[in-house]
Amino acid sequence: MSWFSRLTGSKKPDIPSDLWKKCPNCGEVLINKDLPRNLFLCSKCDHHLRMPIWDRIALLTDDNSFVEFDSDMESQDPLNFIDSAAYPDRIKKAVESTDSFEAVTVGEARLEGREIMLGVMNFDFMGGSMGSVVGEKLTRLMERAIERRMPTVIVSASGGARMQEGIYSLMQMAKTSQAVALLNEAGLPYVSLLTDPTTGGVSASFAMLGDVHIAEPEALIGFAGPRVIEQTIRQKLPEGFQRSDFLLSHGHIDMVIHRRQLKPTLSKLFSLLL
Amino acid sequence: MSQEFEFEKPIIELEKRLSDLRSLSEEGNIDLSREISAIAEKIEAMKSDIFHSLEPWQVAQVARHLDRPSTLDYVKLLCGDSFVELKGDRLFADDPAMICGFGRFGSIATAIIGHQKGHDTEENIYRNFGMPHPEGYRKSRRVMHLAEKFRKPIIVFIDTPGAFPGIGAEERGQSEAIARSIMEMSRMRVPILCFIIGEGGSGGALAVGIGDRVYMLEHAIYSVISAEGCAAILWKDGAKARDAAAALKFRSTDLLEAGIIDAILPEPLGGAHRNAEFVANAIGDIIQKELPSLMALPADLLLKKRYEKFRAMGKFKLEQDSEHA
Ligand SMILES: [Zn+2]
Numbered sequence: 365m366s367w368f369s370r371l372t373g374s375k376k377p378d379i380p381s382d383l384w385k386k387c388p389n390c391g392e393v394l395i396n397k398d399l400p401r402n403l404f405l406c407s408k409c410d411h412h413l414r415m416p417i418w419d420r421i422a423l424l425t426d427d428n429s430f431v432e433f434d435s436d437m438e439s440q441d442p443l444n445f446i447d448s449a450a451y452p453d454r455i456k457k458a459v460e461s462t463d464s465f466e467a468v469t470v471g472e473a474r475l476e477g478r479e480i481m482l483g484v485m486n487f488d489f490m491g492g493s494m495g496s497v498v499g500e501k502l503t504r505l506m507e508r509a510i511e512r513r514m515p516t517v518i519v520s521a522s523g524g525a526r527m528q529e530g531i532y533s534l535m536q537m538a539k540t541s542q543a544v545a546l547l548n549e550a551g552l553p554y555v556s557l558l559t560d561p562t563t564g565g566v567s568a569s570f571a572m573l574g575d576v577h578i579a580e581p582e583a584l585i586g587f588a589g590p591r592v593i594e595q596t597i598r599q600k601l602p603e604g605f606q607r608s609d610f611l612l613s614h615g616h617i618d619m620v621i622h623r624r625q626l627k628p629t630l631s632k633l634f635s636l637l638l
Numbered sequence: 639m640s641q642e643f644e645f646e647k648p649i650i651e652l653e654k655r656l657s658d659l660r661s662l663s664e665e666g667n668i669d670l671s672r673e674i675s676a677i678a679e680k681i682e683a684m685k686s687d688i689f690h691s692l693e694p695w696q697v698a699q700v701a702r703h704l705d706r707p708s709t710l711d712y713v714k715l716l717c718g719d720s721f722v723e724l725k726g727d728r729l730f731a732d733d734p735a736m737i738c739g740f741g742r743f744g745s746i747a748t749a750i751i752g753h754q755k756g757h758d759t760e761e762n763i764y765r766n767f768g769m770p771h772p773e774g775y776r777k778s779r780r781v782m783h784l785a786e787k788f789r790k791p792i793i794v795f796i797d798t799p800g801a802f803p804g805i806g807a808e809e810r811g812q813s814e815a816i817a818r819s820i821m822e823m824s825r826m827r828v829p830i831l832c833f834i835i836g837e838g839g840s841g842g843a844l845a846v847g848i849g850d851r852v853y854m855l856e857h858a859i860y861s862v863i864s865a866e867g868c869a870a871i872l873w874k875d876g877a878k879a880r881d882a883a884a885a886l887k888f889r890s891t892d893l894l895e896a897g898i899i900d901a902i903l904p905e906p907l908g909g910a911h912r913n914a915e916f917v918a919n920a921i922g923d924i925i926q927k928e929l930p931s932l933m934a935l936p937a938d939l940l941l942k943k944r945y946e947k948f949r950a951m952g953k954f955k956l957e958q959d960s961e962h963a
Contacts, residue, residue, distance in 0.1 A: 436957035442896070443887050447872035496952030503949065525840075525862045527872060530886050531898050534844055534862040535951035541817055542824035542848070542945055549825075565862075567813040568801075568841045573821055587812035587841075588803030592867075596803050606808055616811050 387411050389582075403623050412580045412623055414560060417469050417484045420519060424482065424627055425473035432471040433508070434501050439466065442496075443530045451528040454490060462488045467522065468498045470505040472514070476631040478638075480517055481509040487521040487561070494566050495526030499536025502570060506543040509552055515634050516547060516554040520571040523589070524564015537569035544573040553637045555630060558585050558608075558617065576633060577617040578626070579608040585617075641704040645688055645696050649908075652681045685907045692857070695883040698865055700857040701836050702799075705911035707918075708768065708836065709737045709752030709795040715918035716925075717741030721750065724781055726773075730810060733774030735766045735798070738781040740790065743925045749785035751778045751846055752795030755836070768837070769802035772815035775845050779819050782826055791829040791929050794846050799864065801842030816845040823848040824948065825941060829932035833921055834858045834899070835910070838888075850932055850944050852898070853924060854890040855917065856905040860898070861888035898951065 384395050389411035403423060404413040415423070421430050438455075445451040459465055467489040473482050483505050485492045502518065509516045525533040547554050556574030558567075560583035568587055579585060586606035594601060604610050608620045621629050642650055656677045663670040692700065700706070713721050721741035725732040737754045740747060753770065756762030785792045801812055823830065823846065832849030838860030854860060863871075865883035870876045887893075890902045903920045906913035932940065 434956075438955050438957065440953040440955055442953040443885065445885055447882075447885065448874075496954045500952050500954050527863050527868050527886075529953070530862055531860060531888065531893060531896060532952050534840060535898065535948060537817075537841060537844055538820055538824070538848055538948040539951060541820040542948055545821045545825050546945075565841055568816040568845075569820065570817070572811070572814040572817040585813075586808050587801065587816070588808070593803045593805065593808070597805065601805070605805070614809050614811070616814060 388413070405623060410581075410622075412560065412582060414487055414521070415623070416463060416488075417486045418463055420484050421469070421473070421482065423623070424517065424519070424630070425475055425480075426477065429474040430471050430482070431473070432469060434470060434504060435465060437466065437497050437501060439495055439497050439529070441528075442532055443528065445528040445530070447528075454528065458489045462486060464489045466497045466501070467492045467494065467526075468501050470501045472508075472512075475517075475627060475634070478515075478631065478634055479512070480515050480634075481505050481512075483516075483518040485519060485521045485566070487523070490526065491524075492520075492522030492566070493524060493526035493533070494522060494536050494540075494569075495529040495533045496536060498526070499533075499539045502540050503543045506540075506547050506554070509554075510546055510550045513550075513552065515552060515638065517557060517630060518554070518570060518574075519557045519559060520562045520566050521559045522562055522564065522566035522571075524566060534565065537565050540570040541573060544570055548575075553634065555633065557626070558611075559583050561585070563587065563589050572616070575637075577619075578629065579611060579617045579620050580623060580626075581608055581620055583608045585611050643696065643699050643703075645692070646908075649681060649684055649688065652677060652684065656681065682907070689907055689909070693880070693884070694859075694886070694889055695865065695880040697857050697889050698837075698859050698883055700909045701859045703909060703911050704757055706755075706836050707910055707914040708755045708757075708797050709750075710754055711914055712795060712833075712835065712918050712921060713737070713739075713741060713750055713752070715915060716743055716922050717750070720747075724784075725777070727776035727780060729773065729776055731771075731773045733766075733770050733777055734764055735768050735770040735802070736774030736778055737795075738778050740785075743793070743922060743929075746791070746925070746929055748790050748925075748929075749781055749792045750795075751781060751792060752835075753798035753843075753846075755797055766802060768798045769800060770798065770842060770845075771802050771804075771807050772810040772812050775801075775815040775819045778846055779822055782823060786826050786828050789828060791831070791933060792826065793925065794830065794832040794849060796832060796834040796838050796843045796847055796860075797836035798839045798842045799837055800839035801845065816841050819845040820848055824944060827937040827941065829929060829935075829940060830944075831925060831928060831932075833903075833924075834860050834890075835917075839864060848944070848948065850940060850947070851900045851924075851928055853901050853903055853921075854893060854899045855903050855910055856890055857909055858890060859888040860890075860893055861886050 387406040390409040392408035723739040755768035830849040865879040868882040869878040
């Protein structure tokens, strides 16, 4: 089957970076080379920094078990979209500056021995925006989950739709949401793992349609971005608005889980559901 | 007219001259029929010129015209007294930005769902400018399930700037409400016809836009983001909305070409608000023509076709196309 034949194409992380950054929460100076070992957690306050996708994949899967699908799928420029830069140039820049070819990486892997379908979004790639490639890759992932009778985990991190693809990007919400309906009909579990940030068209489609919703601590999760809301209602938003605990207390997610506990939690869940 | 566009000004000026001439002719009992018909002809020619060469930005203005017929206007014209409105999501509240109910189009009884805008400020405040809260999408989902239960087709009118971005909307799960509406609509076991009658604003429009057929009025728009929003984000300048409008390709002709909609319903010269009956008749004709064949399809086949319709939307390329069977 062609889906499983492509193992090549994954790019090794190659980001020239500075030596350190400050924790956005407490201001602690964090040495970049120490971050992967510490799972991109602040060594002082435990703040969950954004995690690069290959570190995320390593966190959630058994060693060397991840096999990527559709790594050769590329965006087109159906609208010939140009704002301050042309869309193809923006893509090129994103490919060069991240460790991804698109805003989602999908594949199959094992999680504590159990085979799963895994999709991981990359916020650094054009804000994790969902265009045709993201929608298609995730839809294929779910369709494969049905074919192979496997559970699905999708880690979202996105500002929403890829505006440069216009109406095509909007339709990815339809495409992915209806694929979740098929997962439901097939009786297969789908866990949506919401990371910072998950808003717009991604949260208003597959990300809010999981059987179980898990969020990382302090992640921004919502429909509209806080700035848009502030401009619309002309008032300051309360502290903690649209953060993980806010969603938990309003009933939109099942749990807020520390990064270190994600893999065992998923494993436990699947052992109960399957 | 309660709202005038810059690009309509020459028409409106001529219309004023025409009415002046008419009253002059009547009051003074002078025969000005030649002058009057000349101006009338000129007006029609000018309308035709202007409305056949609207820029995308101008189309968006027509789509948002305060007088533009919204859901209830068409429901009144098409269903008359047969319409029964149903309210409330049974969870939190009713949402006046979303109209739900059942009505009769000719001999066919259907569920009716639609965003509702106001025609003046007071009504717009009551309707929240056609921007639903989560309860709006939960109400329409409830009524769609009623349609499924009673095996009635669903007619949807789309006319919203988008789902409302606010504190209450977030507290009550706007994202989930939209997502679940899309997902469940994709599996409704009855035919669904969607008509984009004004603004098809992003996820708030798509939430009720999963139809077996999707039609669009000539001057309606359907877009992932408003031109203003797009300009603010990508151009970092809200004043570039005109450029963004052109770049987003949100007009009916663009969407037909992209394979997103099934057909365009022509509007009277000057826009739907100049002759709502004309547009209503066109919508009624489509319903009468398309529904019987869709209602004859077995539900499983209907769902399969609906899935495939939206499954195919998107543009991407594979490096090794030969590998992809
Ligand atoms: Zn810290």
